[in-house]
Amino acid sequence: MVTPTRAEEALERELRRVAGAVPDPELPVVSLAELGVLRDVRVSYGPCGHRSVRVELTPTYTGCPAVETMSEDIEAALRAHGQRDVAVVTVLSPPWSTEDISDEGRRKLAEAGIAPPRPQGGGGAVPLSLAIRCPHCGSTATELLSRFSSTACKALRRCSACGEPFDHFKEL
Amino acid sequence: MSAALALGDDALVLSHRLGEWAGRAPVLEEEVALANIALDLLGQARSLLSLVGDEDELAYLRQERAFRNVQLVEQPNGDFAHTIARQLYFSAYQLPLYRELAVADGPFAPLAAKAAKEVEYHLDHARQWTLRLGDGTEESHERMRRACAALWRFTGELFRPVEGLDADPAALEAEWLATVRDVLERATLPLPEGPRSGGWAAGAGREGLHTEAFSRMLAEMQHLHRSHPGASW
Numbered sequence: 001m002v003t004p005t006r007a008e009e010a011l012e013r014e015l016r017r018v019a020g021a022v023p024d025p026e027l028p029v030v031s032l033a034e035l036g037v038l039r040d041v042r043v044s045y046g047p048c049g050h051r052s053v054r055v056e057l058t059p060t061y062t063g064c065p066a067v068e069t070m071s072e073d074i075e076a077a078l079r080a081h082g083q084r085d086v087a088v089v090t091v092l093s094p095p096w097s098t099e100d101i102s103d104e105g106r107r108k109l110a111e112a113g114i115a116p117p118r119p120q121g122g123g124g125a126v127p128l129s130l131a132i133r134c135p136h137c138g139s140t141a142t143e144l145l146s147r148f149s150s151t152a153c154k155a156l157r158r159c160s161a162c163g164e165p166f167d168h169f170k171e172l
Numbered sequence: 173m174s175a176a177l178a179l180g181d182d183a184l185v186l187s188h189r190l191g192e193w194a195g196r197a198p199v200l201e202e203e204v205a206l207a208n209i210a211l212d213l214l215g216q217a218r219s220l221l222s223l224v225g226d227e228d229e230l231a232y233l234r235q236e237r238a239f240r241n242v243q244l245v246e247q248p249n250g251d252f253a254h255t256i257a258r259q260l261y262f263s264a265y266q267l268p269l270y271r272e273l274a275v276a277d278g279p280f281a282p283l284a285a286k287a288a289k290e291v292e293y294h295l296d297h298a299r300q301w302t303l304r305l306g307d308g309t310e311e312s313h314e315r316m317r318r319a320c321a322a323l324w325r326f327t328g329e330l331f332r333p334v335e336g337l338d339a340d341p342a343a344l345e346a347e348w349l350a351t352v353r354d355v356l357e358r359a360t361l362p363l364p365e366g367p368r369s370g371g372w373a374a375g376a377g378r379e380g381l382h383t384e385a386f387s388r389m390l391a392e393m394q395h396l397h398r399s400h401p402g403a404s405w
Binding site for chain 1: 205213286289296
């Protein structure tokens with residue numbers, strides 16, 4: 001076990017910031033770090049000081065088609081930073097949860113007209129009772145139109161007060 | 173790896189069937205819902221088949237006899253009620269199975285833990301529609317009843333032991349039956365009669381024997397890849 005030097009640790013932090021700042025391809029208002037899908041960024045050194053970067057990414061949903069675009073975008077961002085050997089791998093465990101979305105991420109989702117997921121109090125994903133607030137007018141009088149919406153991670157709702165339909169990032 | 177193939181093929185084939193609703197669903201929201209569920213299943217299939225070999229080769233280049241999915245998932249979409257009955261039967265099986273695999277210390281644990289949360293939504297979707305159709309109009313009740321009865325004989329196969337699958341079939345079956353019984357009861361629908369296993373029941377999909385409709389589905393699913401080997405966008 002080699003203890004990383006301070007410079008190496010600083011580089012890892014820097015690369016984590018670069019990778020984490022990549023916007024989500026489907027919800028570009030939030031970054032991958034805010035969405036909570038960036039699991040790890042590790043730098044390792046081979047012989048002759050060859051440096052390689054390994055990034056761990058987790059999908060929101062198993063079939064999320066954006067994962068490939070995310071991988072490419074992360075790779076491109078790290079290459080632009082000067083890293084030549086970059087590998088992005090997808091990991092499933094532990095499973096991503098909407099709890100992994102940061103507070104900043106939730107705020108940005110709401111600002112973009114998408115009701116953020118409600119905090120979960122244990123139990124399963126489906127039985128929930130907290131009201132979902134309309135991201136347009138703030139009313140809590142909203143109704144579910146469909147549990148499935150424009151992407152796997154969202155449900156479609158309508159506000160009874162202002163009449164606007166909106167997406168809700170459903171709890172998982 | 174026969175278990176990975178069995179579960180992967182279940183997910184792949186049902187995903188394709190649900191995808192056939194694209195452009196034909198009764199309402200737009202339902203079109204999106206079925207496509208979303210299909211996408212979740214496709215994600216499961218990719219993970220599971222990748223444990224066995226090259227996912228594309230397995231999906232597109234195997235002959236019918238090499239597929240190990242249960243016959244339930246290959247049944248044609250029929251009317252909307254048939255699709256919902258198929259979803260109810262399958263999701264009510266997949267959810268307890270994945271929950272069990274998620275806590276077992278096997279190769280399926282990471283995927284099962286992730287996918288179980290998605291399947292909760294699938295089961296909920298099927299449950300809501302079964303209630304709405306069963307306890308709806310005379311016409312919707314009759315169609316839902318007919319669909320549940322028609323697919324009943326395919327459900328016994330779900331609980332046949334699969335080599336390499338660390339799950340107790342009898343416990344799964346008991347939980348499945350309790351779920352289905354509860355939903356049908358609340359939907360004012362009778363629990364179908366007739367055998368679910370034995371000589372008159374269907375189900376040798378796990379051994380590679382499939383129903384006629386499957387060959388046509390496979391032809392459509394595979395023809396593009398086979399006609400243009402190695403092509404990419």
